[in-house]
Amino acid sequence: MNKEYMIELKDITKEFKVLNRREGLKGSFQDLFSRDYKIVRAVDHISLSVKPGEIVGFLGPNGAGKSTTIKMMTGVLEPTSGELLVNGRIPYKNRTQNSQEIGVVFGQRSQLWWALPLIESFKLLKDIYQIPQDEYDGMMELYGKLVNFDEILHKPVRQMSLGQRTLSDILATFLHNPKVVFLDEPTIGLDVAMKSKIRELILELNKQKHTTVILTTHDMGDVDALCERIVIIDKGKMLYDNDIAHLRKFFGAYRTLKIRPRENIGVMVEELAKELETMDVRISHDNEWVFLLVNEEKTSVLKVLGRIQEKHKIKDMQLEEISTEDVIKKIYKEGI
Amino acid sequence: MNRLKKYFALTRAGIIECVNYRMALVVMVFGNLLYLTLIYFVWKAIFASSGSDVVNGMTFESTMIYLVLATALFNFMEMYIVWEMGRDIQSGKIALNLLKPMKYKDYLFWSVSGSFVVNFVFTFIPTFLIVMLVTKGTIAIGINLIYFIIAVVLAVIINYEIDFIIGTVCLYTESIWGINVMKQAVVALLSGATIPLAFFPDKLRAVIAYLPFRAIYDTPLTILLSHNPDTGMVAEKMLVSFAWAVVMSLISNLFWRISIKQVTVNGG
Ligand SMILES: Nc1ncnc2c1ncn2[C@@H]1O[C@H](COP(=O)(O)OP(=O)(O)OP(=O)(O)O)[C@@H](O)[C@H]1O
Ligand SMILES: [Mg+2]
Numbered sequence: 133m134n135k136e137y138m139i140e141l142k143d144i145t146k147e148f149k150v151l152n153r154r155e156g157l158k159g160s161f162q163d164l165f166s167r168d169y170k171i172v173r174a175v176d177h178i179s180l181s182v183k184p185g186e187i188v189g190f191l192g193p194n195g196a197g198k199s200t201t202i203k204m205m206t207g208v209l210e211p212t213s214g215e216l217l218v219n220g221r222i223p224y225k226n227r228t229q230n231s232q233e234i235g236v237v238f239g240q241r242s243q244l245w246w247a248l249p250l251i252e253s254f255k256l257l258k259d260i261y262q263i264p265q266d267e268y269d270g271m272m273e274l275y276g277k278l279v280n281f282d283e284i285l286h287k288p289v290r291q292m293s294l295g296q297r298t299l300s301d302i303l304a305t306f307l308h309n310p311k312v313v314f315l316d317e318p319t320i321g322l323d324v325a326m327k328s329k330i331r332e333l334i335l336e337l338n339k340q341k342h343t344t345v346i347l348t349t350h351d352m353g354d355v356d357a358l359c360e361r362i363v364i365i366d367k368g369k370m371l372y373d374n375d376i377a378h379l380r381k382f383f384g385a386y387r388t389l390k391i392r393p394r395e396n397i398g399v400m401v402e403e404l405a406k407e408l409e410t411m412d413v414r415i416s417h418d419n420e421w422v423f424l425l426v427n428e429e430k431t432s433v434l435k436v437l438g439r440i441q442e443k444h445k446i447k448d449m450q451l452e453e454i455s456t457e458d459v460i461k462k463i464y465k466e467g468i
Numbered sequence: 469m470n471r472l473k474k475y476f477a478l479t480r481a482g483i484i485e486c487v488n489y490r491m492a493l494v495v496m497v498f499g500n501l502l503y504l505t506l507i508y509f510v511w512k513a514i515f516a517s518s519g520s521d522v523v524n525g526m527t528f529e530s531t532m533i534y535l536v537l538a539t540a541l542f543n544f545m546e547m548y549i550v551w552e553m554g555r556d557i558q559s560g561k562i563a564l565n566l567l568k569p570m571k572y573k574d575y576l577f578w579s580v581s582g583s584f585v586v587n588f589v590f591t592f593i594p595t596f597l598i599v600m601l602v603t604k605g606t607i608a609i610g611i612n613l614i615y616f617i618i619a620v621v622l623a624v625i626i627n628y629e630i631d632f633i634i635g636t637v638c639l640y641t642e643s644i645w646g647i648n649v650m651k652q653a654v655v656a657l658l659s660g661a662t663i664p665l666a667f668f669p670d671k672l673r674a675v676i677a678y679l680p681f682r683a684i685y686d687t688p689l690t691i692l693l694s695h696n697p698d699t700g701m702v703a704e705k706m707l708v709s710f711a712w713a714v715v716m717s718l719i720s721n722l723f724w725r726i727s728i729k730q731v732t733v734n735g736g
Contacts, residue, residue: 148732208563208733231567243564247485259477261569288488 137217138312138344139182139205144214146175146200146368174200176368177214182346184311187338189359189376190348193464197368198348199238202314205346206236219311232261235305235313239320242301244289250300251285254307261308268307275303278336279329295326302330306337315347319354331357352457364463371463376456383454383462389424389433391440392448397422400444407443411436414462425458474570475578482582493590500539500591507535524666533599533606534664534693538685540595541620542661544587545627545684547580550651553635554644560734573724577628584624608695615702619688622709627684629716630655632724639727660686680716683709 152168153159175197182188190198203209204216207223207230216223223230236243244253258268275281281303284296292300298318305313315334319327335358338345349355355362355376362379364372372379393400401417404424408415413436414425426433433451440446486493515521515528526534553576556562568575600607634651638644656662659681665673676682687705691697 203563203733206563206567208566209731210729227566228569228571232569234567236564236567238560238563241559241561241564245481245485247488248481252481252484256477256481260474262474 136183137181138184138186138219139180139346140215140217141178141180141201141205142215144175144178144201144204144211144216145173146197146204146209147212148172148174173368175204175211175365178365178368178370180363180370180373182344184344185338185342186361187334187345187347187358189355189362190346190365191350191355191362191460192348192365192371195367196365198365199316201365202236202316202346202348206234206314207231232308233311235308235310237298237301237305237313237315237318239317240294242289242297244297244300244304246290247288249286249288250281250292253289253300253304257304257307263308267309271307271309274340278333279303295322298322299326299330299333302333306341306343309341310343312344312346315345317348317350319349319351327351327353328357334358352455352460355460356456364460366464366467371467379459380454380456383459385427385429386454386458386462387426387428387433388452388454388458389426389436390450390452391422391424391446392420393422394445394447403443404440407439408436411439425454425462475574475581478575478578479581479585482579483586484582486583486586493586496543496587497591500543500595503539504536507539508532511535524664526664526666529603529606530693531664533603534689535662536595536599537689537692538661540592541623541685541688542656543591544584545624547583547628547631549576549580549628549631550635550638550644550648552576552580553632554638554648557638557731558642558734562731563733566728566731572728573632573720576632607693610696612692612694612697615697615706616688616692618706619683619691619709622706622713623684623688625713626680626709626716627655629713629720630680632720633716636720636724636727639730655681655684658682659684660689680712683712 148171149169150172151163151166152170154162154166178197178201190201192198200209204211205218205223207218207225207227210224218230219233221230244250245256248256254272257263263271279299281299284292284300287296289297289300298321302315302318305315318334319330322330331354334345334347337343345358347354347358359376361375362372363370397417397419401415401422404415404422408424411431412427413431416423416425424436426436437449511528511531515523515531521527523531553562556565562572565575566572570578600609630651634647635644637647641647658676658679661684665676665682665686668676687709691702691705694701
């Protein structure tokens with residue numbers, strides 16, 4: 133395998149053997165003696181190479197196999213088949229050694245010590261990762277510049293809000309200056325301000341420390357803010373692996389037409405669905421706006437607008453490029 | 469030295485964590501008193517019904533001293549490792565703990581080592597001092613204390629290895645409740661933690677002699693409570709304990725290595 137890559141996956145497959153469970157109390161007892169297994173293929177022949185310093189976003193609907201792939205890359209799970217190298221090592225074979233050079237955040241799970249103030253957790257990590265004093269001081273200084281963490285530094289982790297804890301967890305993960313950091317849904321459940329704070333932090337640490345970052349998310353804001361490259365998987369299979377600009381170009385013919393109607397929005401959407409049936413337009417809405425995703429290779433936006441105005445009055449309208457969100461939604465639904 | 473530092477850092481954190489939960493300490497001390505009162509009356513009844521002062525070579529006083537100290541020992545020996553592992557595995561948190569830069573077994577041991585220290589200082593030492601004062605001179609103060617400390621270290625290791633083996637079973641079963649209850653009952657009985665081994669029928673005692681459990685309570689306490697212990701007897705007991713520590717540690721390492729391939733890591 134190639135030295136210039138930080139992570140290399142070749143034909144990686146992971147299968148889980150799960151018991152076909154029966155229902156009810158009686159079923160549970162029958163299960164005790166059951167040998168009725170089925171094989172779930174969570175990851176299906178995925179190949180991928182990541183260069184040092186890249187930020188790669190892993191996208192895919194629920195159950196796609198993202199977390200499973202991450203668990204294999206960290207060395208917690210052994211692949212069923214395929215070759216896998218991280219930082220030149222086979223992760224599950226050198227787990228202890230490997231963990232010295234990687235960092236992991238798993239969604240809502242915290243690696244911090246519940247009863248200890250954050251600073252004590254940091255000191256503990258310093259000792260167990262054997263971080264030299266000067267590097268530790270340097271990192272703390274950098275953290276001090278990037279986020280304002282004085283107010284949480286002396287707070288026991290169990291008293292922190294979810295956002296504060298996630299922030300702390302990410303800081304803890306980068307503390308030993310790992311070469312690769314895996315972030316499995318790092319912004320889940322956070323408010324807008326904390327999300328953007330965490331994105332900035334990740335981006336800045338990636339830049340300053342040249343850390344390779346693999347992250348999974350369902351939030352396209354994360355993708356727009358962080359990832360130049362995205363990998364989309366679904367049902368364990370790789371659907372897409374390229375930069376994000378390329379993906380938007382791919383869907384370049386799509387425009388989102390936003391309309392603010394005068395009438396009741398729910399009623400209007402229902403009527404539009406019928407009126408525009410032949411035009412291959414995808415309709416969605418929020419409280420204020422109706423969004424129409426138009427493929428201009430098939431229908432022009434003006435035609436759609438004309439058709440709408442035959443029956444409806446419009447208060448306001450806007451035309452936008454297709455958003456990452458819409459691109460991803462389309463891919464999940466229809467494939468590439 | 470530097471290598472040990474990462475382990476002692478976990479001990480230190482464990483101590484801070486433990487002391488943070490002050491109420492738990494108080495509850496433990498009271499729970500202990502309650503348990504001790506109970507066994508006091510139970511054994512008083514046993515001795516009364518036997519009609520003699522000495523039963524199976526033990527007086528009521530020596531039985532009580534043994535049991536009080538066994539309870540104090542139990543309090544810091546029982547670290548609920550099996551529960552801890554079961555919870556780790558069921559919740560999927562094991563993923564994070566497997567990724568610490570040390571072996572999972574070491575990480576877990578050193579993580580709970582802080583409570584060993586706290587419980588030793590806060591329950592064993594006070595209990596020991598009280599027993600010593602109350603019974604005036606029944607416990608010899610001498611070389612037996614040193615032997616005792618060594619025996620306790622070996623006991624802690626053997627106890628931990630047994631727990632770790634049982635905890636590893638959780639990788640297969642996901643649920644551990646029944647197995648753990650069974651393990652606790654077996655260890656409590658066959659180690660001499662609840663009833664001094666002298667009270668067991670000869671046949672059972674012959675079997676127990678070939679099992680590792682007695683090294684956890686019976687051996688350290690016998691050594692502690694003996695006056696002018698015979699060096700040969702102590703050496704033999706220590707050697708047996710040491711051998712068990714090595715054997716159990718080999719078994720638990722092997723079993724873990726085979727089983728960890730099994731891990732599927734829940735959640736995500
Ligand atoms: N421990 C396990 N045992 C059995 N099947 C599992 C296990 N872990 C995951 N799976 C299955 O593997 C598939 C992929 O799961 P995975 O957690 O990797 O999805 P994901 O892409 O992370 O989804 P999400 O976005 O919902 O987090 C799912 O069908 C899941 O049910
Ligand atoms: Mg997931």
